[in-house]
Amino acid sequence: MPTRPPSPRRPSRRPGRPSGGDAEIRAALLQTARELFLRHGFGKVGIRRIATAAGTTSAMIHYYFGDKLGLYRAMLDEAIAPLVDNLRRLESMRATAAPDLEALVSAYMRMLASNPWLPALIVHEVLDEGGQLREQFVEHFAGRLAPALVAVLERERARGLLRRDLDPRLAAISALSLCIFPFVSQPITRRVLGFSVEGEEFDRLVRHTTRLFREGVFARTEDAA
Amino acid sequence: MPTRPPSPRRPSRRPGRPSGGDAEIRAALLQTARELFLRHGFGKVGIRRIATAAGTTSAMIHYYFGDKLGLYRAMLDEAIAPLVDNLRRLESMRATAAPDLEALVSAYMRMLASNPWLPALIVHEVLDEGGQLREQFVEHFAGRLAPALVAVLERERARGLLRRDLDPRLAAISALSLCIFPFVSQPITRRVLGFSVEGEEFDRLVRHTTRLFREGVFARTEDAA
DNA sequence: CGAGTTATTAATCGGTCGATTAATATATCT
């Protein structure tokens, strides 16, 4: 087969730096990457698709982010920034006022509900084997949140607010389970239970969860006796 | 380049049906698929690798399972078979004896612990967006388990064993969260809390979880008064 | 105005993936 001649195709743009000085391609790539991920799932979206949807080419991803992982890394950095802020607040109130476990649970559930793309990202990039953001997530977030949570529980138990036989580590895991799993499992529970995590039903979920955790974990008079 | 001559390679087996009548290749494929998946994660293992490790070729996967998804489907079918039996038992005891919620929780956690590859499969193929076993999982299992669980909770509440204000649907979600999330999040919690889900620690987890759920959900005298 | 830098496209590379096909050897049936 001879090297085909210029091959008359659609009059697409030719190479070269564009005229407008804006250069918002980097931001557009991040934005459409988020959108495509939320709609189609992480594994199904390649750099070509992201680039095309963002109105550019895959080479731009390498130009701005080095490689595909660099793009994901940039996404996560933007994503967990508010979480880390929240965490810093928790860490700061070290030995001071009672961090009110119920308020803590409620705050994290509210945060998950208001970032609907976050549970899917956690499933795909943290919980899933080979998720490429696991390292970062553990280092920047989970590795700090979990010990802080255990410390809070330990302090509360020492003050007699929690059952004496309660293992703070196990209680922390239960709290995280009750907070997070309803969101990551929502695609399933919506279908098998008609369960929604929005609007009024969300409020009922929060009240139910905080109540269940409190009753399950707090000391009561007969215990203390 | 000329079509190279027979290319002297190692004296590997030639095509053709083998002599031994055993034909356990199907089982070997399922077994090594489980092992490889457990060790290296789902996304990183292709059919070639599975087949080679099982001592055969990738074409056998298509021969026995049709396609890659068929292999996963077979894995899941084997895995949840005991669950479905369990479920049938649960569905059958409709209006009769109390199904003992704590025993139920304990049984499901034990099942997850004894199939250590199952949580990762659930994450990858059910919870993850685009997971290809989600339909099957919902239809064969979750779609029946969840309503059955809700029915049990409803009945118990009607009998006054649970708090009057308890929403059975939300309580079912909490129960599932407490049962499942400690397992699917174990790759993280092992790192940030040193939490293991095996041996003695598993027993403590089960006791802790059943106790927390019971206290959080059961009616107590002061409530009934 | 000209040289160098920056941003962008198009083309392509090498690799891997799941899937298919042709050839071949054994088993089974008649």
Place this chain on the structure above:
DNA sequence: AGATATATTAATCGACCGATTAATAACTCG
């Protein structure tokens, strides 16, 4: 024994993936 069904290997296909490179155009600075 001969025909047909079954099980297996080797080779290959086409698609897609991430990454790289060369060409090109605009911008910047002297």
